[in-house]
Amino acid sequence: MGGTSNKNRALDEIVRPYVGRTGGLICALRAIQAEIGFLPPETEAAAAAAFNLTRAEVKGVISFYADFVRKPKGETVIRLCAAEACQAQGARSLEMEVCRRLAIEPGATSASGDLTLERVYCLGLCSAGPSAIIDGALMGKATPEKIVKAFETGRGARK
Amino acid sequence: MNDAPTIFIPLDSVALALGAEEVAAAFLVADFDIVRTGSRGMHWLEPLVEIEVGGARIGFGPVDAGDTASLREVLLSGNFAAHPKYVGAIDELDWMKNQQRLIFARCGIVDPLSLDDYEEAGGLTALKKAANTPAGSLCEEVLASGLRGRGGAGFPAGVKWKTVAEAQADAKYIVCNADEGDSGTFADRMIMEGDPFLLIEGMAIAGLAVGATRGFIYLRSEYPLAERILGEAVRIAYNEGVLGADVCGSGKSFDLELFIGAGAYICGEETSLLNSLEGKRGEVRAKPPLPALEGLHGKPTLVHNVLTFCAVPDIVRAGGKAYASLGVGKSCGTMAFQLSGDVKFPGLFEAPFGLTLRDLVERIGGGARSGKGIRAIQIGGPLGAYLPPSQFDTIIDYEALLAIGAGVGHGGIVVFNEDVDLLEQARYAFEFCAEESCGKCTPCRIGAVRGVEVIDRIGRGEDHAENMQTLTDLCELMVDGSLCAMGGMTPIPVQSALNNFPEDFAFPSIRRTFAAGAEKTP
Numbered sequence: 001m002g003g004t005s006n007k008n009r010a011l012d013e014i015v016r017p018y019v020g021r022t023g024g025l026i027c028a029l030r031a032i033q034a035e036i037g038f039l040p041p042e043t044e045a046a047a048a049a050a051f052n053l054t055r056a057e058v059k060g061v062i063s064f065y066a067d068f069v070r071k072p073k074g075e076t077v078i079r080l081c082a083a084e085a086c087q088a089q090g091a092r093s094l095e096m097e098v099c100r101r102l103a104i105e106p107g108a109t110s111a112s113g114d115l116t117l118e119r120v121y122c123l124g125l126c127s128a129g130p131s132a133i134i135d136g137a138l139m140g141k142a143t144p145e146k147i148v149k150a151f152e153t154g155r156g157a158r159k
Numbered sequence: 160m161n162d163a164p165t166i167f168i169p170l171d172s173v174a175l176a177l178g179a180e181e182v183a184a185a186f187l188v189a190d191f192d193i194v195r196t197g198s199r200g201m202h203w204l205e206p207l208v209e210i211e212v213g214g215a216r217i218g219f220g221p222v223d224a225g226d227t228a229s230l231r232e233v234l235l236s237g238n239f240a241a242h243p244k245y246v247g248a249i250d251e252l253d254w255m256k257n258q259q260r261l262i263f264a265r266c267g268i269v270d271p272l273s274l275d276d277y278e279e280a281g282g283l284t285a286l287k288k289a290a291n292t293p294a295g296s297l298c299e300e301v302l303a304s305g306l307r308g309r310g311g312a313g314f315p316a317g318v319k320w321k322t323v324a325e326a327q328a329d330a331k332y333i334v335c336n337a338d339e340g341d342s343g344t345f346a347d348r349m350i351m352e353g354d355p356f357l358l359i360e361g362m363a364i365a366g367l368a369v370g371a372t373r374g375f376i377y378l379r380s381e382y383p384l385a386e387r388i389l390g391e392a393v394r395i396a397y398n399e400g401v402l403g404a405d406v407c408g409s410g411k412s413f414d415l416e417l418f419i420g421a422g423a424y425i426c427g428e429e430t431s432l433l434n435s436l437e438g439k440r441g442e443v444r445a446k447p448p449l450p451a452l453e454g455l456h457g458k459p460t461l462v463h464n465v466l467t468f469c470a471v472p473d474i475v476r477a478g479g480k481a482y483a484s485l486g487v488g489k490s491c492g493t494m495a496f497q498l499s500g501d502v503k504f505p506g507l508f509e510a511p512f513g514l515t516l517r518d519l520v521e522r523i524g525g526g527a528r529s530g531k532g533i534r535a536i537q538i539g540g541p542l543g544a545y546l547p548p549s550q551f552d553t554i555i556d557y558e559a560l561l562a563i564g565a566g567v568g569h570g571g572i573v574v575f576n577e578d579v580d581l582l583e584q585a586r587y588a589f590e591f592c593a594e595e596s597c598g599k600c601t602p603c604r605i606g607a608v609r610g611v612e613v614i615d616r617i618g619r620g621e622d623h624a625e626n627m628q629t630l631t632d633l634c635e636l637m638v639d640g641s642l643c644a645m646g647g648m649t650p651i652p653v654q655s656a657l658n659n660f661p662e663d664f665a666f667p668s669i670r671r672t673f674a675a676g677a678e679k680t681p
Binding site for chain 1: 172173175176177202203205339340341342343344345348375380381382383416418419420421422423424435436437438439440441442455456497498499500501505506507537541571573574575576579584587591594595597
């Protein structure tokens with residue numbers, strides 16, 4: 001159709017291979033996010049058309065899952081485990097100290113866009129807590145020093 | 160060069176999180192053949208480097224990047240005991256000797272992606288046997304084994320198998336619940352990273368037994384390494400005829416697909432998982448109908464946890480009776496216990512049911528790493544009970560734990576030292592439920608939010624007696640009125656904390672380390 005933007009067509013292409021597969025919508029949303037970094041506003045329309053669903057249904061699925069986000073994340077994403085096994089190893093005070101040193105709140109992205117800090121509920125590293133994952137790299141026995149250093153190293157590497 | 164010594168370095172997530180990649184990199188440049196394995200489960204020794212000498216594996220750990228130069232010298236000279244990180248022959252360590260590893264027999268020893276290694280260590284014998292065994296006999300063996308679902312509910316696996324096998328339908332499915340979201344549990348992750356063919360074999364046997372030709376592994380997105388290793392293992396299994404149109408020459412087909420979740424704890428609940436696998440919101444379904452009769456796409460579906468499927472090859476190989484002879488009472492076979500929190504020796508310990516909590520926490524786990532007193536353990540994940548040391552002589556089996564208001568769950572035990580505030584933990588149980596509730600039923604969706612508010616009032620001493628009563632009423636309502644275990648079992652950590660540690664709910668509480676909301680103190 002004449003009104004369809006290039007971006008829309010790109011989404012159509014990402015989504016298409018998953019149509020007809022078991023759980024295809026979630027796979028398709030994962031694929032969009034893997035490529036773009038978040039789910040842009042056009043996601044509902046593109047996925048609804050491809051999977052023969054309403055936009056509301058697609059939106060319902062997107063909003064249900066913690067992995068799906070509607071805005072870009074920071075250049076570095078720090079995820080701190082907030083679950084019991086890590087709590088028993090000091091996760092609460094670790095989170096407080098990391099937030100203080102990096103001047104950020106859990107769930108927030110910094111104004112400059114260089115950092116997103118998230119809580120995660122269990123990384124399966126319970127035997128080496130408190131644990132974290134920083135830009136995909138697993139960290140056991142995490143300390144504020146190790147986390148801040150990993151953040152600064154990552155930022156330095158991008159410059 | 161041909162006579163390069165072979166060393167073994169884990170690629171398990173815990174080992175990586177503790178620096179195994181840096182250690183491996185240091186050995187890459189030297190004269191060694193490196194085999195990457197799963198983890199042995201002795202996580203206080205990770206990264207654990209092993210060398211094979213005369214059929215025995217000698218271990219060194221925990222090795223950090225600073226140890227690698229000296230370790231290289233020792234490994235080449237053979238003077239192993241001289242190294243400060245020397246721990247001796249792995250099989251001779253008490254931790255390993257005192258286990259009976261059925262599921263984890265190969266984990267940490269073999270290259271997880273070598274099908275040859277897997278077969279050499281006894282893998283695929285069960286699937287080949289199953290390929291020539293009537294489907295009904297397979298179900299009978301699983302029934303005779305007394306195996307119960309390892310995901311937490313403890314339902315007899317054989318009963319599920321028979322139900323799915325006897326159901327009449329044009330399609331049936333095998334679904335593996337690998338959405339291991341319980342804090343304090345990592346056994347599924349370890350076996351998927353360390354011995355993925357075992358899970359594939361178990362699922363394929365289940366497919367032959369119940370007449371299902373398609374299977375899915377629902378894996379949580381928080382396990383990217385397991386995703387990579389399992390994905391590769393599935394590909395290899397297809398290439399080698401373990402999966403596909405003719406499973407190990409049986410003439411029967413079994414296709415297996417990996418599906419990655421999108422970050423929702425509730426999807427570990429089987430009906431929510433099935434909705435999610437269909438690409439929908441992971442809301443729970445009312446039961447009945449049971450998934451065994453109307454599951455994925457409305458078809459009969461056998462849903463099990465990773466470890467339940469992983470127990471199957473041993474049952475088929477050695478017979479259900481042999482498996483049933485292990486354990487106590489109605490808790491048959493072995494359980495993969497997972498120790499974490501403030502404990503000296505955290506990790507995975509597989510043993511027949513029958514150990515006490517004290518055995519695990521004190522004798523095997525070595526007590527608190529911090530040297531502080533142990534005040535509580537939580538067994539069975541976020542929906543599990545908090546128990547005080549006075550109950551540590553309880554035997555870990557399904558019935559004995561149920562009798563004290565607790566459950567085995569997925570076998571995770573988290574140790575808390577004397578710093579823990581059980582009111583704070585009870586608050587967290589509600590907070591987690593509010594965060595992860597699917598929202599379908601009111602007691603869970605609203606109850607969890609109200610629970611946090613009520614506990615905050617108790618903590619502030621606001622209408623203390625009334626709010627204590629409200630808390631009890633709320634727990635009762637959630638147990639009675641929730642649709643699934645999320646809302647129905649969130650009261651377990653709350654009520655166990657309340658019953659076993661009432662002093663933390665008193666006002667004023669002498670150990671209060673926080674005051675909720677606006678009155679938060681450092």
